[in-house]
Amino acid sequence: MMAEDRMQALAQQLMNTKLDELGALERRVLSHIARDAHISRDLDEEFSEKLTWGQRLADQVALFGGSWTFISLFAVFLIVWAAVNSVLLGEKAAFDPYPYIFLNLMLSMLAAIQAPIIMMSQNRQSQKDRLDARHDYEVNLKAELDIMALHDKLDDMRTRHLTEMVRHQEEQIRLLRQLLGARGAGGAPTQA
Structure with missing residues (x-):
């Protein structure tokens, strides 16, 4: 049942449709992708x-x-x-x-x-x-779906990377504000 669930998820993710709405060829290609098998x-x-x-x-x-x-x-x-x-x-x-x-x-x-x-x-x-x-x-459909899956992975990696960068920037801004706040409270001149 696990393979059926994986194929259902792949059909939704890559083809924006339900598995039972696909033809035999498309199901076969998704089966190859789900098993990470070669089709050539x-x-x-x-x-x-x-x-x-x-x-x-x-x-x-x-x-x-x-x-x-x-x-x-x-x-x-x-x-x-x-x-x-x-x-x-x-x-x-x-x-x-x-x-x-x-x-x-x-x-x-x-x-x-x-x-x-x-x-x-x-x-x-x-x-x-x-x-x-x-x-x-x-073969062409499998290649296209593999490329789409790679795009999704790259998009996910980029999103995680950007989220991490924003988090780091927010942390740096917070530290800079603390540093500037500490300098301003200590009597050192601050520049606006």
Whole structure:
């Protein structure tokens, strides 16, 4: 119950609201502050550890399919295909003569397979980006609340210091008045 009370006090002090009015993320950040715990972590590593074999394969296909290496190799493949079927084998011996119907079929099948794989990878990247954004929000909120707590501590220290200085000044003024009163009573001239 002590942690709940500390979180309630932190919510009131730092966010000017009640604990039960905060969202889950804000409560989590306050919990980290109350425990003096760190909130930073490597989300890339955590996310990668949870990926299945198929998801890793999809990411690799998307990575290769969107590279200049793939584009270059595919361009070379298309040029070789056209050269072999049009020039080297001639019209009669070609296994896929112009207009390359078999090549079009293979390209369509490749696109039909590659597109959903790339979409899966992009959806996963979007999910990872959302987790990154949420984590960034948590870290930023914790940093902001920590800074606010530091400001409060500094304000408290400054107030105590000023109070102490005023107390010392009042004591010095009191001593000076006593000294001046004693000098005035002893017959020594006082200056106004």
